[in-house]
Amino acid sequence: MKVAELTKSLVYGAAPEAAKPALDWIAEHNGRFQLFINNEWKNPSGKEWFDSTNPATGRKLGSIAQATSTDVNAAVKAARKAYPSWSATPGHIRARYLYAIARQIQKHARLFAVLETIDNGKPIRETRDIDIPLVARHFYYHAGWAQLMDKELPDHQAIGVVAQIIPWNFPLLMLSWKIAPAIAMGNTVVLKPAEFTSLTALLFAEICASVGLPPGVVNIITGDGRTGGAMVDHPDVDKIAFTGSTDVGRIIRKATAGTHKKLSLELGGKSPFMVFDDADLDSAVEGVVDAIWFNQGQVCCAGSRLLVQEGVADKMVKKLRARMEKLRVGDPLDKAVDIGAIVAPVQLKQIQALVKLGADEGATMWQPSWAAECAKREGCFYPPTLFTNVAPASTIAQVEIFGPVLAAMTFRTPEEAVKLANNSRYGLAASIWSEDINLALDLATQVKAGTVWINSTNQFDAASGFGGYRESGFGREGGREGLFEYIKRKPAKEVKAPVSKGVSSQKAATSRASAGVSLSMAPAIDRTAKMFIGGKQARPDGGLSINVYGPAVGKSRNLIGEVGAGNRKDIRNAVEAARAAAAGWAKATAHNRAQVIYFLAENLAARTDEFARRITQQTGFSANAAHAEVDAAIEQLFTAAAWADKYDGRIHGVPQRNVTLAVPEPMGTVAILMPDDYPLLALAALAAPAFAMGNALVIVPSPAHPLSATDLYQVLETSDVPHGTINIVTGNRDELAKTLSEHDDIDSIWYAGPTPGQAAVQKASAANMKRTFVMDASGALPNLDDVLREATQVKNIWVPYGA
Ligand code: NAI
Ligand code: MG
Numbered sequence: 052m053k054v055a056e057l058t059k060s061l062v063y064g065a066a067p068e069a070a071k072p073a074l075d076w077i078a079e080h081n082g083r084f085q086l087f088i089n090n091e092w093k094n095p096s097g098k099e100w101f102d103s104t105n106p107a108t109g110r111k112l113g114s115i116a117q118a119t120s121t122d123v124n125a126a127v128k129a130a131r132k133a134y135p136s137w138s139a140t141p142g143h144i145r146a147r148y149l150y151a152i153a154r155q156i157q158k159h160a161r162l163f164a165v166l167e168t169i170d171n172g173k174p175i176r177e178t179r180d181i182d183i184p185l186v187a188r189h190f191y192y193h194a195g196w197a198q199l200m201d202k203e204l205p206d207h208q209a210i211g212v213v214a215q216i217i218p219w220n221f222p223l224l225m226l227s228w229k230i231a232p233a234i235a236m237g238n239t240v241v242l243k244p245a246e247f248t249s250l251t252a253l254l255f256a257e258i259c260a261s262v263g264l265p266p267g268v269v270n271i272i273t274g275d276g277r278t279g280g281a282m283v284d285h286p287d288v289d290k291i292a293f294t295g296s297t298d299v300g301r302i303i304r305k306a307t308a309g310t311h312k313k314l315s316l317e318l319g320g321k322s323p324f325m326v327f328d329d330a331d332l333d334s335a336v337e338g339v340v341d342a343i344w345f346n347q348g349q350v351c352c353a354g355s356r357l358l359v360q361e362g363v364a365d366k367m368v369k370k371l372r373a374r375m376e377k378l379r380v381g382d383p384l385d386k387a388v389d390i391g392a393i394v395a396p397v398q399l400k401q402i403q404a405l406v407k408l409g410a411d412e413g414a415t416m417w418q419p420s421w422a423a424e425c426a427k428r429e430g431c432f433y434p435p436t437l438f439t440n441v442a443p444a445s446t447i448a449q450v451e452i453f454g455p456v457l458a459a460m461t462f463r464t465p466e467e468a469v470k471l472a473n474n475s476r477y478g479l480a481a482s483i484w485s486e487d488i489n490l491a492l493d494l495a496t497q498v499k500a501g502t503v504w505i506n507s508t509n510q511f512d513a514a515s516g517f518g519g520y521r522e523s524g525f526g527r528e529g530g531r532e533g534l535f536e537y538i539k540r541k542p543a544k545e546v547k548a549p550v551s552k553g554v555s556s557q558k559a560a561t562s563r564a565s566a567g568v569s570l571s572m573a574p575a576i577d578r579t580a581k582m583f584i585g586g587k588q589a590r591p592d593g594g595l596s597i598n599v600y601g602p603a604v605g606k607s608r609n610l611i612g613e614v615g616a617g618n619r620k621d622i623r624n625a626v627e628a629a630r631a632a633a634a635g636w637a638k639a640t641a642h643n644r645a646q647v648i649y650f651l652a653e654n655l656a657a658r659t660d661e662f663a664r665r666i667t668q669q670t671g672f673s674a675n676a677a678h679a680e681v682d683a684a685i686e687q688l689f690t691a692a693a694w695a696d697k698y699d700g701r702i703h704g705v706p707q708r709n710v711t712l713a714v715p716e717p718m719g720t721v722a723i724l725m726p727d728d729y730p731l732l733a734l735a736a737l738a739a740p741a742f743a744m745g746n747a748l749v750i751v752p753s754p755a756h757p758l759s760a761t762d763l764y765q766v767l768e769t770s771d772v773p774h775g776t777i778n779i780v781t782g783n784r785d786e787l788a789k790t791l792s793e794h795d796d797i798d799s800i801w802y803a804g805p806t807p808g809q810a811a812v813q814k815a816s817a818a819n820m821k822r823t824f825v826m827d828a829s830g831a832l833p834n835l836d837d838v839l840r841e842a843t844q845v846k847n848i849w850v851p852y853g854a
Contacts, residue, residue, distance in 0.1 A: 063379065066386040068175045073166040076254065082113040084249065086122055086273065087256035089129035090266035096121040101275070103249055106172035107383050107392040107430040115249045118272040120281035123241070126270040127285050130212040130239035133267025138209040138237035142200045149194035149235055151262040156187045159258070163251055167223055168383045170250045172392030172431065173346050175384050185511060186227040188706075189529075192513035193231035196534060200236060207538040209237030210313060211289030214282040216303075218295040219245035219394050220349040220453075226252050228528045229292050230269060231513075236537040238290070239268050243282060245295075246275040247394050280306075288312060292536065294351070297451075297522055297820075304817035309810020315526025315536045316820070317351065317518055319451040320479030322500065323472035324354030324508065327465070328362045330484035334506065336370045339457065340389075342482060342508045344378060344435050347393055348455040351523075352480035354508055356448060357459040358471050364461045368439060375435050376419045381428070390455060393431040402433055402454030409447035414438040414458070443474055451477070465490060469497045476819070478520030482508040488850075495848045496716075501527070504849045512705040515847045516713060521798075522820040525844075530703055530713060532845045543831055579613040580761030582621055582781065585628035586774025588764055591615030592624075597782065599758060602671035611668050614757045617782030622790045625749045625778035629720040630796045632775030633747035637717045639773075641696035641745075648695065648743055650770040652688035655681070655763075662731055662762065669730060669756040684735035690835065691739035698744065698839055708853045715843035717745035718822060719798035722791040724784050726803035728829040730756035734763070736832045737801060738777070744842040746799075747776045749791065753803075753828070757781045788812050795819045801841065803828045 083100070085092040095116035102111045118126070137145075156163060163186070164178040173182075196203075213233045217225040222244055233240050244252035256271040272278060276299070283291055283306050290313040293303050297318040307314050324342050326335045342354025359367045383391030393399045410416045415438065422434035433455055441448050441458040448458050462468040472481060472494075481500040485491045488505075495503040501518045504510055511517065516530035527533045579596045581588040595616035600608040615621075636644070655662065659681045666677035700714040721741050726733050730753055738750055752760035760779055767777055780787060785808050792800050792815035799822035802812045809825040816823050824841040826833055833841075 308813030
């Protein structure tokens with residue numbers, strides 16, 4: 052026999068990693084794991100325990116405590132107690148703790164990797180080479196931010212007690228994504244791992260204790276969705292960070308609506324993997340393996356939709372099938388295994404059901420010749436599966452399967468590819484394969500996703516933000532952008548107000564009080580202002596008007612005008628106009644956007660007296676204060692214009708041979724329900740930055756003082772504002788807010804109003820997971836940095852280099 056023939060007949064021998072260290076660790080605990088609260092191990096108050104099993108064998112690994120709401124309360128109390136001193140601990144000291152944790156994880160890397168593999172079912176190759184190294188990296192990286200916080204984020208402080216709920220697909224990695232930034236910034240934490248995979252979190256708890264982390268800074272409690280629900284509902288929690296299913300994300304969005312709780316959600320995905328004619332197909336095939344068979348496809352950003360250009364589709368599918376034949380499914384502890392076990396029987400059933408549905412709906416299902424072996428194994432195994440002839444609207448093209456199942460579709464042109472890619476409610480990630488870097492980068496800007504990998508896939512690093520567009524959730528984890536999920540602005544006295552000159556809030560308020568209400572200046576009632584939709588003045592659909600009054604004089608109020616009472620139809624028209632204009636405005640150059648806003652400022656300045664009179668008439672401000680407000684508004688327009696081409700992204704220093712571009716992109720269509728104070732200045736301070744960042748707007752002026760906005764129509768008409776990019780609908784704020792927050796074509800809603808109104812907006816926004824930015828109807832306007840951040844979302848584009 053020749054050597055070449057010999058190699059063909061060689062079969063893989065087993066190369067198992069020993070489970071012993073992990074089993075010994077479990078045995079040391081007598082197979083029973085309590086709750087880690089205040090650096091002590093506590094029994095669950097409800098005396099309920101559940102099993103954690105090894106999905107590759109179906110065998111029980113240990114008993115895990117089911118935390119009750121009483122236990123959640125104890126953990127939150129411990130975190131609250133630890134908070135004042137932890138948040139006041141110098142950044143350098145916090146950095147040392149994070150560093151110590153990172154070192155410990157590295158020292159026990161093998162134990163962590165094996166434990167993760169037997170509890171979750173993922174291959175040892177992945178836990179050893181990817182999960183655990185990234186966990187350590189996350190703590191090192193955030194040790195750096197703890198060190199730099201004072202200098203780099205001087206206006207910010209920790210938020211308080213953070214509740215964190217994580218899924219089972221990357222148990223320890225998700226823990227590190229949550230805990231590292233939280234404690235680096237001075238928060239204290241109550242974290243709950245997913246019920247299928249609690250063990251590495253409990254080993255992590257031991258490490259926290261061993262490095263002497265002060266009691267209460269990190270509390271780890273175990274349990275199922277009931278425990279998670281109790282964490283979400285706990286009144287003394289300041290922030291909730293969740294990763295998991297979109298359904299549960301929605302529940303949490305609704306439950307926290309209108310509370311003070313800050314929220315970040317990292318939800319599902321249906322990420323496109325786009326292959327162009329000129330791609331290096333062999334690399335692309337390896338990319339697919341990584342995109343959909345990494346972690347058995349149980350990856351939120353899995354490249355689960357393969358979009359291939361028609362000319363290479365057959366070739367690609369052929370290569371892919373050949374590669375799938377060679378994949379190895381089996382014992383996750385075997386170092387030569389590519390695909391391990393599915394996390395649990397319930398997940399396996401879901402995959403089977405969706406695959407059946409895919410076939411029933413008419414797609415062509417293909418599995419390797421050895422696929423039947425998977426079902427014969429004890430434990431939960433599923434073969435790599437490829438669907439072709441998939442209709443873009445079919446279930447398997449739209450729904451997150453969370454298993455090793457790929458749905459392939461074809462396209463002809465790059466435009467069609469973008470349309471297909473964006474034909475999803477999700478927007479977590481995308482992968483683009485082409486040797487033409489111009490094309491790839493062009494598409495990267497058009498795909499709606501928080502992360503775009505060019506000629507690569509599933510690249511992660513602590514230095515790069517990760518998170519979704521659309522229904523994939525909001526907030527970023529990692530990178531400088533991720534820190535903002537765990538900090539808040541220091542109280543106003545310590546930072547500059549957005550109004551830099553002319554009118555400070557106190558000054559304006561005093562002048563209003565002392566104005567003596569100079570109503571003599573008020574002109575007679577003239578006309579009913581219309582709406583401003585699609586660049587045209589439009590009559591209110593309902594044909595109703597609302598009276599607008601000046602400030603109270605004793606018991607009476609002076610009628611100063613009328614505005615249209617907008618209804619659902621007006622909002623629909625305005626949103627439609629904004630949606631139609633959004634893409635063009637987002638693509639306008641930053642220079643162009645700045646020009647339009649400078650022009651607006653110029654035209655407003657030409658009418659200073661008129662606008663000042665209007666402010667006085669509505670608010671009772673003195674002429675001086677009103678002029679100062681107009682001046683301040685003009686200055687704000689200049690500021691917004693200035694930022695249009697200066698709100699730069701970053702290049703993250705990830706360790707891969709890669710340029711990782713963190714690019715701020717517009718949200719799309721933003722609805723802004725204006726506050727009452729400073730009717731003109733508020734428009735300039737909120738709407739202008741949103742506009743400058745490339746968003747199309749639907750503005751609902753303050754119902755108390757709407758006339759400064761309706762007077763703007765003529766200014767807008769003469770300032771080259773593209774039709775539809777700024778729409779104004781007057782009317783009842785809460786009524787219009789309801790329609791806007793339920794509207795699927797609004798990407799972000801900013802609402803100034805009372806707490807119940809804020810709650811209603813946040814609750815309704817859960818339907819399409821739109822971003823919300825809520826504030827009071829009066830008082831200081833938000834800080835410009837915050838406004839700019841709310842007006843944008845960061846996309847991380849990974850561009851590899853090297854031959
Ligand atoms: P899940 O969303 O129910 O679980 C995630 C975490 O939330 C777990 O810790 C769970 O205990 C907790 N949880 C469940 N109900 C809760 C509630 N009402 N309030 C607070 N916390 C709650 O996800 P599950 O059931 O494990 O998986 C179901 C599907 O979700 C998967 O098939 C997959 O499609 C998707 N999924 C997506 C993930 C992602 O990273 N995008 C991660 C895990 C699951
Ligand atoms: Mg398990």
